[in-house]
Amino acid sequence: MVDALLWLSFGGPEGPAEVRPFLENVTRGRGVPPERLDEVEAHYQHFGGVSPINRLNHEAITAVRAELARRGLDLPVYFGNRNWHPMVEDTVAQMKADGVRHALVFPTSAYGGYSACRQYHEDIARARASVGEDAPDLVKLRQFFDHPLFIAAVSDAVRAAQAQVPPDSRLIFTAHSVPDSADRAAGPPAEGGRRYSRQVAEAARLVAESVGASSYDVVWQSRSGPPQVPWLDPDIVDHIDTLVGVPGIVVCPIGFVSDHLEVVWDLDTEAAERAAALGIPFARAATPNGDPRFAELVVSLVEEYLDGVAPAKLSAFPGAGCTRNGTLCAPLCCEPAKRPARP
Numbered sequence: 001m002v003d004a005l006l007w008l009s010f011g012g013p014e015g016p017a018e019v020r021p022f023l024e025n026v027t028r029g030r031g032v033p034p035e036r037l038d039e040v041e042a043h044y045q046h047f048g049g050v051s052p053i054n055r056l057n058h059e060a061i062t063a064v065r066a067e068l069a070r071r072g073l074d075l076p077v078y079f080g081n082r083n084w085h086p087m088v089e090d091t092v093a094q095m096k097a098d099g100v101r102h103a104l105v106f107p108t109s110a111y112g113g114y115s116a117c118r119q120y121h122e123d124i125a126r127a128r129a130s131v132g133e134d135a136p137d138l139v140k141l142r143q144f145f146d147h148p149l150f151i152a153a154v155s156d157a158v159r160a161a162q163a164q165v166p167p168d169s170r171l172i173f174t175a176h177s178v179p180d181s182a183d184r185a186a187g188p189p190a191e192g193g194r195r196y197s198r199q200v201a202e203a204a205r206l207v208a209e210s211v212g213a214s215s216y217d218v219v220w221q222s223r224s225g226p227p228q229v230p231w232l233d234p235d236i237v238d239h240i241d242t243l244v245g246v247p248g249i250v251v252c253p254i255g256f257v258s259d260h261l262e263v264v265w266d267l268d269t270e271a272a273e274r275a276a277a278l279g280i281p282f283a284r285a286a287t288p289n290g291d292p293r294f295a296e297l298v299v300s301l302v303e304e305y306l307d308g309v310a311p312a313k314l315s316a317f318p319g320a321g322c323t324r325n326g327t328l329c330a331p332l333c334c335e336p337a338k339r340p341a342r343p
């Protein structure tokens, strides 16, 4: 018996005074240099201290409620975040007060890896611990990087962006960079590591195939951390510098389900400006969470779990992520990166 759905996301500030405390929540204990934080704060303040992520999560939840109702599933949907209000600890306390005993959790990331999967397990465990006895049982839904509805929604967004630039524009997929050590540790050790970047590569391949692109690039964005620590590269902006002479650029943020600050700053601002400076037409594909198929995807994952049927997936690459109460997907799966000591 499942009696609720919890939408678990990253969170973002909703005003200038919220930016610094939000960033402190995100980076607590993670070895991000203070100079990087100042720089990131300026990006948020450039947009009035407001990230679109919370509003977009609310809109997506409204669509999911309608889709649940359409399929006759009577499940209330709750919303909680890792880093900003509504905080997941408060949401799980409310769920307990409302008598929720068993909930499914939809995490707003399609991928495996420490930041994209294991940290959501940690959020679940922390929130349950914070409400103490009789905490609701929380089962996280699986990674969906190769789900047919995810690939279909992203592919249509790419086609719409391609229509805005000349034919034969370069197709570039981007996802959030992570420390190379974190990517090497992503997945269960027996799988050989790099579950995050390999799933990103699989999703990119499936979308490229669906839109009929014979060549494309996979690059990274939003790197932080000290410069001496290797992260996945190349960076999107550096990559654009190597593309002088292409008829145009289509950027697809395949690593994200929603627009948020790092999409509107790193892509719509920095990458778009670099392309403009080089005289290259530029279009950015929409993220999928505004597409009706995204709500269908979420409810399909719920039904897949409830009915115990085989996962709908388009690639042979392993997915995971579905566990109870914050249990790891496998022993030693996605071990956190060793953080360099703060100076």
Ligand SMILES: CC1=C(CCC(=O)O)c2cc3nc(cc4[nH]c(cc5[nH]c(cc1n2)c(C)c5CCC(=O)O)c(CCC(=O)O)c4C)C(CCC(=O)O)=C3C
Binding pocket: 010, 011, 012, 013, 023, 026, 027, 030, 032, 036, 037, 040, 051, 052, 053, 108, 109, 115, 116, 176, 177, 178, 179, 222, 223, 224, 225, 255, 256, 259, 260, 261, 262
């Ligand atoms: C893989 C991944 C995803 C995708 C999976 C998912 O979506 O969950 C993601 C999403 C997001 N990341 C976001 C924001 C930030 N990420 C940061 C820092 C970091 N991200 C990392 C990885 C990821 N991040 C990592 C390895 C760090 C270094 C510190 C650490 O090891 O944890 C920092 C600190 C400042 C900085 O260093 O840039 C900020 C502000 C926002 C919300 C933006 C908004 O407010 O709209 C979203 C959706």
Ligand SMILES: [Fe+2]
Binding pocket: 176
């Ligand atoms: Fe991030």
